[in-house]
Amino acid sequence: MKALEHEEKRKRDIFENVTTLHMLCMYIMLFTLVINKDFFSIYMFPLLNYKVLLFMSVCLLLFVIVNLYNRRYYCQVERKGFNWLKISYVGYPLFMTLIILYILRDSSIVYPEIMLLLPVIIAASIGGQVFGLTMAALCAVILFLFEYFGHTSAVYSMVESNFIFLGILFVVGWFIGSQADSEKEQRGYLITLANTDLLTGLFSYRYLQDKLQEYFQNPDHQQSLVLILLDIDYFKYYNDSFGHLMGDKLLQIIAGFLHGLKLENAFAARYAGGQFALVLQGYEQSEAVEIAEDIIRKINDYHFYGEKYQPEGKVTVSCGIASYPQHASNSKELQGYAEQALYKSRSLSRHNVELYFSVFDNIEITHDEREILNSIRTLVSVINAKDRYTYGHSERVTYYSHRVAEIIGLSEEEIKWVDYASFLHDIGKIEIDRDILNKPSRLNEEEWLVIKQHPIWGSDMVKPLAKMRPIVPIIRHHHENYDGSGYPDGLAGDDIPVISRIIRIVDSYDAMTSYRPYRRNLSSSEALKEIQDYTGIIFDPELVASFERVLEEELEEMNQIV
Numbered sequence: 001m002k003a004l005e006h007e008e009k010r011k012r013d014i015f016e017n018v019t020t021l022h023m024l025c026m027y028i029m030l031f032t033l034v035i036n037k038d039f040f041s042i043y044m045f046p047l048l049n050y051k052v053l054l055f056m057s058v059c060l061l062l063f064v065i066v067n068l069y070n071r072r073y074y075c076q077v078e079r080k081g082f083n084w085l086k087i088s089y090v091g092y093p094l095f096m097t098l099i100i101l102y103i104l105r106d107s108s109i110v111y112p113e114i115m116l117l118l119p120v121i122i123a124a125s126i127g128g129q130v131f132g133l134t135m136a137a138l139c140a141v142i143l144f145l146f147e148y149f150g151h152t153s154a155v156y157s158m159v160e161s162n163f164i165f166l167g168i169l170f171v172v173g174w175f176i177g178s179q180a181d182s183e184k185e186q187r188g189y190l191i192t193l194a195n196t197d198l199l200t201g202l203f204s205y206r207y208l209q210d211k212l213q214e215y216f217q218n219p220d221h222q223q224s225l226v227l228i229l230l231d232i233d234y235f236k237y238y239n240d241s242f243g244h245l246m247g248d249k250l251l252q253i254i255a256g257f258l259h260g261l262k263l264e265n266a267f268a269a270r271y272a273g274g275q276f277a278l279v280l281q282g283y284e285q286s287e288a289v290e291i292a293e294d295i296i297r298k299i300n301d302y303h304f305y306g307e308k309y310q311p312e313g314k315v316t317v318s319c320g321i322a323s324y325p326q327h328a329s330n331s332k333e334l335q336g337y338a339e340q341a342l343y344k345s346r347s348l349s350r351h352n353v354e355l356y357f358s359v360f361d362n363i364e365i366t367h368d369e370r371e372i373l374n375s376i377r378t379l380v381s382v383i384n385a386k387d388r389y390t391y392g393h394s395e396r397v398t399y400y401s402h403r404v405a406e407i408i409g410l411s412e413e414e415i416k417w418v419d420y421a422s423f424l425h426d427i428g429k430i431e432i433d434r435d436i437l438n439k440p441s442r443l444n445e446e447e448w449l450v451i452k453q454h455p456i457w458g459s460d461m462v463k464p465l466a467k468m469r470p471i472v473p474i475i476r477h478h479h480e481n482y483d484g485s486g487y488p489d490g491l492a493g494d495d496i497p498v499i500s501r502i503i504r505i506v507d508s509y510d511a512m513t514s515y516r517p518y519r520r521n522l523s524s525s526e527a528l529k530e531i532q533d534y535t536g537i538i539f540d541p542e543l544v545a546s547f548e549r550v551l552e553e554e555l556e557e558m559n560q561i562v
């Protein structure tokens with residue numbers, strides 16, 4: 001059971017217990033009313049049926065009131081300190097007890113004061129020792145007043161006859177209260193333990209998930225929410241070089257920077273391995289970018305042990321940012337988009353801050369089409385999850401295709417189609433079984449036939465979007481080869497749409513440089529060599545030259561950053 005569900009169940013249990021107790025108090029009170037001859041004399045209600053009818057109606061009315069009241073406020077008994085809610089929860093049985101005592105003041109019923117135990121027990125269970133003892137003292141005063149005004153030998157009578165009972169009231173208040181306090185303390189300790197990351201002292205991954213879920217489940221959430229993910233570049237390399245103890249030390253130092261931020265309405269948590277999350281509530285995206293850049297600057301200025309042996313000669317971090325409501329509408333999306341931004345930051349512009357950017361954000365489409373587009377976007381993330389070895393593939397293909405399109409001088413309008421088509425080119429893979437997509441060995445004939453269908457399925461999926469019509473043929477032909485040996489239609493040369501030819505190159509390059517379990521990933525130059533070997537066969541020679549230029553430019557940019 002998830003922590004949040006567990007907490008919800010606990011609160012429901014409290015609600016049920018308190019409501020049951022309140023109902024019992026009410027029934028006892030009504031019962032004493034009915035059986036009391038003086039209160040409802042035979043002259044007032046000559047027929048017994050009237051009494052029963054009255055009893056039932058009042059019961060029903062009070063039942064509704066008690067239930068509605070408790071339902072409205074249940075789950076909130078844990079508010080800290082002395083508050084009106086706690087007072088009303090305890091005051092209700094106290095009030096009922098007082099009425100019962102008043103009704104039975106002259107009756108022959110033995111020892112009705114025992115009813116005073118009820119408010120003491122509830123007060124001690126809800127509020128702890130101090131609350132329990134205070135209620136016991138209050139009950140003692142009430143008892144004293146009752147006896148004082150009821151009998152002439154008031155004080156002496158109380159001390160003599162109720163001394164033991166008063167003692168019991170205090171003992172019950174003290175004992176149950178101390179049990180409640182100790183349970184509360186223990187619970188607080190366990191919650192802290194579960195919510196804290198042992199190594200770094202930041203909040204744990206579980207706490208982060210609970211808080212995000214809580215935020216999005218609350219229908220009143222108005223404030224914006226920004227999630228910054230930080231990842232230590234080459235953390236595994238650092239661990240392998242200096243051992244896990246030094247790796248842990250590195251995590252603690254970076255956690256120290258997050259500890260020292262002192263931001264309001266914000267918290268930092270350990271995300272995974274060498275990753276951290278920073279959640280900011282009510283902040284603008286630009287503020288979040290500034291905060292992230294500030295962290296990166298501080299880390300850059302710090303001298304870490306053995307940093308000169310890192311691939312870039314120093315310890316660096318990359319940041320990805322996504323926010324609600326600009327990008328995501330729920331916790332899963334927020335994390336997914338922040339991860340995508342982080343991935344982009346790591347793979348394209350290491351040790352930098354990347355704000356999540358979707359190629360679809362600026363497209364002008366109707367409300368219905370927007371909904372279809374959102375579904376398609378979700379499908380892309382499903383494919384990312386399904387085909388676990390190609391995570392971020394769509395984003396990288398979009399990035400490189402965009403740059404190739406710029407170099408060959410496509411118009412702004414055409415570049416827009418390059419972005420959309422590149423992002424969605426493998427959308428048809430949603431139809432393919434996960435086992436085939438992730439198969440570590442070679443595919444058999446039948447499986448290949450299924451794979452070859454994905455450009456057709458993909459183009460069919462995009463067809464319903466009137467505004468996306470231009471990318472339908474691009475998706476359909478992104479696996480055509482320059483010499484006509486590709487699929488699904490065997491088009492060749494210039495018959496293949498130019499954007500499809502661009503995607504063909506970039507898609508292959510990314511597949512070769514990405515990790516696969518059954519083969520090692522090629523380096524950038526090895527992959528480029530492979531592409532050059534098939535120029536004119538699979539790939540368009542002119543576009544290959546442009547792609548080479550993109551890679552060269554990127555290498556220069558990277559060298560400048562380092």
Ligand SMILES: [Fe+2]
Pocket residue numbers: 425426454478479
């Ligand atoms: Fe494909």
